[in-house]
Amino acid sequence: MADVRVQIYLALDQGLADAPDYARNTARRLGLTSDPVLLVSSKSDDTYAALRTGLFVGAACVLALIGASLLVSQLAQLEQLRQRRKLLHQLTALAPDGAPAKPAPNNATRPLATDALHDRSGATDGDHGVTGGCGNSQTTPND
Known part of the structure; x- marks a missing residue:
């Protein structure tokens, strides 16, 4: 048997x-x-x-401002990730044999001299009597 529904509206x-x-x-x-x-009725x-x-x-304006703020912060984070990716690619390009680059030691701020910059006596061009390639502070007599 079918379920019968009745709706009656009364005034x-x-x-x-x-x-x-x-x-x-x-x-x-x-x-x-x-x-x-x-x-x-009311x-x-x-x-x-x-x-x-x-x-x-x-309330709609406040929600729109919150959404815009979230969008701007996400865009800033994406830009940071892009910059970090560029730096990471540069660091891996400098690493030997494709190995990840090692972090620089704490004394990496000292200037390092290479053999190409030294003349035969061991003194570099324009230095003040400092010799060596690893920040040694030995003085040589100036002739």
């Missing part, structure tokens, strides 16, 4: 305070098992409607 007298109770009692006598729902003040609209627009 009640607003002047009679017990009208909703009379409708419920009549529905019970007819054997309707569900409780009736009372639909009431009026809103224009001031409250304008306030509600203003709050909605303000």
